[in-house]
Amino acid sequence: MTTTEGRAAPEPASPTTPEPVPTSAAALRSRSLRRHRRPITLGVTLLSTHQLCEALVPVAIGLTIDLAVATGDITALLWCVAGLILLFTCLALAYRTGARLTLGVVEREAHLLRLESAHRVLHPRGQRSGLRSGELLSVATSDAEQAATYARAWAVGIAQVTAIVVTTIVLLTINIPLGIGVLLGLPLMLLLLRVPAARIARRTETKQATAARATAMATDLVGGLRVLMGIGARHNASLRYGQASDHALTASVGAAASNGVYKGLVTAAGAVFLACVAGTAGWMALRGHLTVGELVIVVGLAQFLAEPVQGLGMVGQMFAIARASARRLVRLLTAPDAVTPGELSLPEPLSERVPLVELREVGHRTLEGVDLTLRPGEFLGVLATDPRDAEALVDLLAGRAADARGTTLIAGVPLPDLDLVSLRGTVLVEEHGSHLFEGTLRSNLTTDTDTGTDLDDERLLTALDAAAAGELVTGHPDGLDRPVTDRAANLSGGQRQRVALARALAAAPPALVLHDPTTAVDAVTEEAIAQGTAALRVAHGGGTLAIASSPALLARADRVLVLREGRVCAEGTHTRLAEDDTYYREAVLR
Template sequence: MRELTGGRLLRRSLARHRGRLLGGAVLVCGHQVAEALVPVMIGVIIDRAVGTGDLPALVWWVLALCALFGALTVCWRVGTRHLVVAEQREAHQLRVEVVERVLDPRGHRTGMRAGEVLQVATSDAERSAEVVHGVSLGAAALVALAVSATALLTVDVPLGLTVVVGVPVLVAGLQLLSPLLTRRSTAAQESAGETTALATDLVRGVRALRGIGAQDNAAETYRASSRGTLRASLRAATTNGVYLGITTAASGLFLAVVAGFAGWIALAGRITVGELVAVVGLAQFVAEPVRLLGTAGQLLARARASAARLARVLTAPAVLSPGTRTEVLAAGVALRGVGYRTLDGLDLELGPGETVGVVAYDQRDSDALLELLAGAVPATDHTGRVEVGGVPVGELDLDTVRAAVLVEQHDVALFEGTLRDNLLAGAERPPEAVTAAVAAAAADDILAAHPDGLDRSVTDRGTTLSGGQRQRIGLARALAADPSVLVLYEPTTAVDTVTEERIAEGIARVRAHASTLLVTASPALLAVADRVLVLDGGRVTASGTHADLAQSDPRYRAAVLR
């Protein structure tokens, strides 16, 4: 199968809506044909009814003209409806494709930040779908020009040849600006995507920025990025304006030439008054399809630029290449001689039903360990073996890995809905299991403090909750999931000491039957661990219970005791 490019994506968009596109294009072309026939019919009325004083003929011709206007109105309304439906459906399908690609558990290597991907999924999807509109407008404009040229050739061959030769030259000249339009549109879209990504990052970290007093620097960074986006947008808008201006001026000049030539041959007696009116009307009408060609060129240029960005996301290689095995041999995880980032020959084993604490003197070791346990690192990016239930991770299906090992990150992500929605996360769980998880996470007071309890509303990212409340709800969700292996990373940093003790007891109680890895420096959590591993320099340098290590290792004691 050939790689999806921007051009192939646009052709695919046209192909999968070919029914509506064809029907809409035919009707819009019919509208343009009817528009072109209006001045022709007026000329016929002048010659055959007005000039001859034939009243019955005048009545019939006026009725025919009314029917023509009715036909062009119906063609336009029905045709554009088909095209708008096709365009909106294509935009929707493209958005769904981008979201599916972004949510692919294998990950993706687009090189784009979240805000840029959001820009692709919204603005670029809409602009790429405009290819439906652009192609139909271009086809309608060409049909209108063909009908106009035919009519003019019928009236006078030299006059018709002027249009037949002049219009293609005019259109070809206008298309010389198309590559520039595409480049400017691409630059504007990329700049807008970068600014959107920066805004997304700043909104996420606004509290941290305020905490360290960096909000002014952050605002200036965004201001500079926004100014760059403004300049790129203005360049694109200027190019579009120049393009439209040249199109309008060229079509107007062409109209003047055709009308002047028609007037000259009318004075010479080569055409009748009615034919002169028809020629002048057609010459004036020709400006409309030329303008439509210009608009179609703009739409197609923007569509090409956006389609290239869409293709970049849709064809981005996956980060992971998972296996196909769906069963593990036993519970637990093991890292054997693993080297990744700052980790250097790390050996770590978590057995069935065991609770192990990990204290890392370098946070980079913790981050690397969590990435490995989350299954987010391709086998080619690390050395050694990472096993889940005795099976190398690379041999297991991703769903199997994620079902067996749950890594609850320090930065809790809550979504808009209710507390119940966030605790269940779309799964069906027994009410008693949820209640036990909430109690273990010391989050029962959050439910009791609100009359709606589990049905209490939560905003996006849980902004209506305090930091400690968010952290406890996230912990309760992880405990309610009850995976065979649960990895918790500093789950109590936003709570007080008393609550931390309750949480430690709750984790020990509800996780007694399963494997739990606590990556933390909390003495309360480490005290409930069966053993504690100390990471230093990317490998395990000490092992023992929390009490033993605190008594025998001064560095450990300084790192964990408060």
């Protein structure tokens, strides 16, 4: 079973080499490192080489002073200058190549995470993450990009540690007490900086969540703008969005404040550390424990050391942000399936003696003990006076009711036992809230994904005529190639509803479920739709179940079931029920 957005499609292949879905943020981050290990390893090597060369610059200058400048040896000076040129050449090339490799890893990983997120969202089985459309968009874009920075954070972090280790070794070589002081002071400072890093992670996660909710609300409001204008609810909607936006702003400001304080602490800590090392080295030079060249080396290394210290602080911030985004990604990727299919396939063609859909004492949400049978070629109407009953029945027939009670048979096979292709290829649900997509009228009508080919023009035009939407083609110079903007904003509500119905009719499924397909059209158009839909479905030989209160549709039905308080309380033709059942007559003919 499916909606018209994707009918009877085989399960799509994963965009990358099949891997177990990470069940935690830590597993997601580890996988990022594992699947890019070669470029990351090379990038780490080159960035570490760059930091090594950076650390050796003050060493080379100090040695030049002691070996060439202090002695006046021109030959030694020339060798030192040549060494400095070679050192700076290696420094520049190593950084350029290493940065390109690691940034490339970030872009590739972000791309893979976006594909994986989109694959999960668009999977035929669906997902129950509890995230709305705008939140899903935020996770698949912003969170994917930020989670991907984990790989670069590792590369940069290792390079900064390399710089600190080399600096410490050189300092230990020059003066052991001075080197030990640096060796003990740095870990203590980094340990203290972990406290604000945890706060950054929490505030970043809150910021991402509130921003996603605001995006989701904005998406919903834009999609329903015409309805809001029609019922005069723009002011209330604006107030609600303003509140959501204020929450997102507050969270963003809080996260930015934490980041600012953290950066300030890192800078201040690095400056204090530099002052301590430089002061100690100066005192030792005055006492004669260091030469002039060694003093230059120590002060230069201490000054250089501020860079990797600050870099490690920023790496901690990158790790915190990546962890927060990874948690949101894992929530989506590990969300349970909305539909859990079995392994049985239906034979082709289906037997005409077996009902297409059969419900036996089925209960789901507000439904209780519902019996329903849809046979091949039958037009069955269902009047649900409570919208909750209609929605529960749609969920049940769309395969989204894993907790349903009773027995649901599709072509004689229990629904939980059917594989996904058979499930979606037999019953197509045209929901009341169907969507159209940016493209053309033709691309929105073409749903024959079983064969991967487009439907022919004659079949599409026939479906449009049956849905009373033929004027969309005849009244436009581009015909079926008429442009459709995002969310079909260039079509009216009635036109969008009729195109969605035409899409379902063109698909010609064995069983078609319609949920209020004529609520946005006038009475004359409604009559034309009812007549055209019934005639086309008879021609196709498929079964049709119309969940509606439209007298025009119900009048075309072979039988009508009346759902009241979650149960079938009456059954008969539209004419007989309208004559004999007061409740039905008041509900339909009011």
